[in-house]
Amino acid sequence: MSRLRRLTEGGLLVLMLGLVAGLWSAAAFEQAVARRAAAFRAPVVGAEVVDREGLLLRPFPIADGRWRLAADAGDVDPRYLRMLLAWEDKRFTDHGGIDAVAMLRAAWQSLRAGHIVSGGSTLTMQVARMLEDLPTGSFAAKWEQMLTALALERRLSKAEILSLYLRLAPYGGNVEGIRAASLTLFGKEPRRLTAGEAALLVVLPQSPERYRPDRHPAEAERARNRVLSRMAGLGILDAREAARAKREPVPGGRSEMPMLAAHAGERLHAASPTRHRIDLTIDSALQARLEAYARKKAATLAKPVSLALVVADYASGDILAEVGSPDIFDRERQGFVDLTQALRSPGSTLKPLIYGLAFERGIAHPESLVDDSPGDFAGYTPQNFDRTFEGVITARRALQLSRNLPAVELLSAVGPSRLVHRMRRAGARPDLGDRSLPGLAIGLGGLGLTLEDLVRIYAGIANSGLAMPLHIEKSDAPARGMRILSEQAAWYVTSILSGATTTTKGSPGEIAHKTGTSYGYRDAWTIGYDGRHVVGVWLGRPDGAPVAGLVGQDSAVPVMKDVFARIGPVTRLPGPPPGILASAGAGLPPPLRRVGRAAEQSRAGLRPEIVYPPNAAAVELGLGEGAPSDLYLKVRNGQPPFTWYVDGLPVDRGELRRQSQWRPREPGFLTISVVDAAGSAASSRVFVK
Incomplete structure (x- = not known):
C-alpha cells in the first residue's frame, strides 16, 4: 500500500x-x-x-x-x-x-x-x-x-x-x-x-x-x-x-447447557413458546440427585424397561422433582417420552381411596371383618393376584395384603361413580375409555391414570383428605384445596398403609405406601408418603408391553425407599384427628363388626336350620300299614317362637321348643319350612312313605 x-x-x-x-x-x-x-x-x-429459587434448569x-x-x-x-x-x-x-x-x-x-x-x-x-x-x-x-x-x-x-x-x-x-x-x-x-x-x-x-x-x-x-x-x-x-x-488453565472444551427437568420444561415451553421465563416449583438440587439416581438405576434394568419419578410437597401442592425418564436422549428406552404423563393402568393403587370412602360413609372400619372369598358381583367375578383367598379378615389386613375381593365389595357399596368423582376432585383425569359409566373393574385398575394423577390422589390422602392443586409452575394465586376424604377416613387409610396392626392413638410410623401391578405385568407402581412429601414411582416399558416378573412390591418399593433417602430425613406421619374410633371386635358398633358378605355369613349362622328331616331324605313312617308314626320336626339356631309349614300350610304356631311333630296322611314328597321370630326361614324337601 x-x-x-x-x-x-x-x-x-x-x-x-x-x-x-x-x-x-x-x-x-x-x-x-x-x-x-x-x-x-x-x-x-x-x-x-428456572427452579423455585430462580436457578436455571434448562435454557432454550x-x-x-x-x-x-x-x-x-x-x-x-x-x-x-x-x-x-x-x-x-x-x-x-x-x-x-x-x-x-x-x-x-x-x-x-x-x-x-x-x-x-x-x-x-x-x-x-x-x-x-x-x-x-x-x-x-x-x-x-x-x-x-x-x-x-x-x-x-x-x-x-x-x-x-x-x-x-x-x-x-x-x-x-x-x-x-x-x-x-x-x-x-x-x-x-x-x-x-x-x-x-x-x-x-x-x-x-x-x-x-x-x-x-x-x-x-x-x-x-x-x-x-x-x-x-x-x-x-x-x-x-x-x-x-x-x-x-x-496459572489457571483455560477450558479445553465446551460444556453442554443445563437440562434438568427436561420433559417438564419441554412440555411447558411447547405450550407457551413466546414466554421468556418459566418459573417452576422444582428444587434443582433434589432434581439433580434424582436424575442421577434414575440413570444409575436404569443401568440395572433390561432395556427397554424405564422408570419415572414424581416428588411433591403435599401441603402446598408443589412438585419438587419430576423425572420423566432416566435419559431424554436414550432412544432404546424412548427417553423422549414423558412417562409421568403417560396413561397407564394403576393396578391396585386405587384401593386406599376405595377403603377411605367406605370408612367415610360408615360402611366399614379398619377393624371390620370382611370376606376374602370367591364371589360374583352382578356378573363380575374378580380373582386375587395370587389366586388364593384369606377368608374372613379385617379390612386393615385386607388392604395391607391388597386383596381384590374385599376391595370390589366395598367399591360396590360405595359406588364406582363416587370413586371417579373423588379422583377428579383431587385433580386427576381418569380415562374410562369408551365407557360412559364406570364399573367395578376400575377398582382393580380398569381405567387409565398418569403417575402425576396418582400422586395427586395420594397427596390428598396424606394431607388429611384435603387435596391441594398439584402444580409444577409457580403461581402467586392462593391455592384452594378440594376435600376427597374426611380427616378421620384419611387417617385410617394412613394408619393401614404405614403397616400399623391396630387403630391406635399415636403416630402410625414414618412412611405409608401402596403398591400396584397392572394386568399382564405391564406397570409396577409404588406411591408413598411421610409427614411432608409424597413420592410416586412407575416402572415398565414405554411401549406398554408386558415385562415378566415386574411387580410393584419387588420392583418399585426399593426405588421409593431410595428416593426418600435422597430427599433427606423422613418426617414422621402425624397422629390422628379428633373422632377416631380406636376399637376392634366387640368394641365396634354392631353394624361395623362385620360388613358385606362377612355380615351375611354371620347372620346366616343365626338363621334357623332344619335338623330333621334333612333335605332330600326318605323317611319311613309306615304310611299305608295301619299304624303310621308321626314325623318329628327339629330346628337349630334361629329365634323362637317357631312356625312350621308343610307344603305352605301352617301345622304348628308359636312353638317355643325346637322340636315339633306332625303326621302325614299319605306317602309322597313334602316341602317342610320353619320361620323364626325374626322372619328368617329354612326349608327341606323330603319323601315320606
Whole structure:
C-alpha cells in the first residue's frame, strides 16, 4: 500500500469525525438518529426454565439455534464488570455513545499507521454493531455504528445498554452473551468468576473465533493474560492475584447447557413458546440427585424397561422433582417420552381411596371383618393376584395384603361413580375409555391414570383428605384445596398403609405406601408418603408391553425407599384427628363388626336350620300299614317362637321348643319350612312313605 493511500485512509477517518461534529445539529442528522431510535427493538433471547429459587434448569436457544440468554449487571460478577469497562470503555458512564477522545486517538493511530489500528468503539457502538450485524473495518459501517449508538443512548439507560452487551457479545460458534459463554466454558452462571475466568470472558468478544479456548488454547491464554496484566497495571487486580490467575488453565472444551427437568420444561415451553421465563416449583438440587439416581438405576434394568419419578410437597401442592425418564436422549428406552404423563393402568393403587370412602360413609372400619372369598358381583367375578383367598379378615389386613375381593365389595357399596368423582376432585383425569359409566373393574385398575394423577390422589390422602392443586409452575394465586376424604377416613387409610396392626392413638410410623401391578405385568407402581412429601414411582416399558416378573412390591418399593433417602430425613406421619374410633371386635358398633358378605355369613349362622328331616331324605313312617308314626320336626339356631309349614300350610304356631311333630296322611314328597321370630326361614324337601 502506498504512503499516499495510507494518508488518504487516515484522512478520511479524520474527515468522518469532522462530519460527525459538523452534522450534530443538522436536521438530516437529527432525523437519522431519531429514525433509528424509534426503530429499536430489543433482541430476542432464549426461553429459560428456572427452579423455585430462580436457578436455571434448562435454557432454550433462539429460533436460529444460537444460545442467547437474558442478562444484566446483577447476573455477573462485579469484578468482571470492572475489568470489562477498564478494557473496553473506561468512560462508558460519561459519554453519549461516542467517545470523542477515543475516536481522535484511533484516528491519529490510523493516520500514523496508514490503516485502521483501532476503531475507538465504545460499548454502545459495539452494541450497535451487534444489533445491526455490521462488519468491522468499514468506514460506512463505522458511520452506521455511531448513528445507532447515539440513538441507543437517546432511547435507553446506561444499564440497559450494558445489558444489551451482556446479551449480545459474541463468544464463538453459536454462543452469544456472558451467561451462555460462562455456562458453556465453565459450566456455571457468571455470578462468581475467578479472575482468570473473568479476563477470558472480557477478551473473547474481541476475536471470538481466534481466541476460542477449545480450538486455540494458546491464543486464548495469551489474550487472557494480556487482560490480566492490564488489570494489574490499573490496580483492579493486585499483582499476586493476577499472577495466580495466569496459572489457571483455560477450558479445553465446551460444556453442554443445563437440562434438568427436561420433559417438564419441554412440555411447558411447547405450550407457551413466546414466554421468556418459566418459573417452576422444582428444587434443582433434589432434581439433580434424582436424575442421577434414575440413570444409575436404569443401568440395572433390561432395556427397554424405564422408570419415572414424581416428588411433591403435599401441603402446598408443589412438585419438587419430576423425572420423566432416566435419559431424554436414550432412544432404546424412548427417553423422549414423558412417562409421568403417560396413561397407564394403576393396578391396585386405587384401593386406599376405595377403603377411605367406605370408612367415610360408615360402611366399614379398619377393624371390620370382611370376606376374602370367591364371589360374583352382578356378573363380575374378580380373582386375587395370587389366586388364593384369606377368608374372613379385617379390612386393615385386607388392604395391607391388597386383596381384590374385599376391595370390589366395598367399591360396590360405595359406588364406582363416587370413586371417579373423588379422583377428579383431587385433580386427576381418569380415562374410562369408551365407557360412559364406570364399573367395578376400575377398582382393580380398569381405567387409565398418569403417575402425576396418582400422586395427586395420594397427596390428598396424606394431607388429611384435603387435596391441594398439584402444580409444577409457580403461581402467586392462593391455592384452594378440594376435600376427597374426611380427616378421620384419611387417617385410617394412613394408619393401614404405614403397616400399623391396630387403630391406635399415636403416630402410625414414618412412611405409608401402596403398591400396584397392572394386568399382564405391564406397570409396577409404588406411591408413598411421610409427614411432608409424597413420592410416586412407575416402572415398565414405554411401549406398554408386558415385562415378566415386574411387580410393584419387588420392583418399585426399593426405588421409593431410595428416593426418600435422597430427599433427606423422613418426617414422621402425624397422629390422628379428633373422632377416631380406636376399637376392634366387640368394641365396634354392631353394624361395623362385620360388613358385606362377612355380615351375611354371620347372620346366616343365626338363621334357623332344619335338623330333621334333612333335605332330600326318605323317611319311613309306615304310611299305608295301619299304624303310621308321626314325623318329628327339629330346628337349630334361629329365634323362637317357631312356625312350621308343610307344603305352605301352617301345622304348628308359636312353638317355643325346637322340636315339633306332625303326621302325614299319605306317602309322597313334602316341602317342610320353619320361620323364626325374626322372619328368617329354612326349608327341606323330603319323601315320606
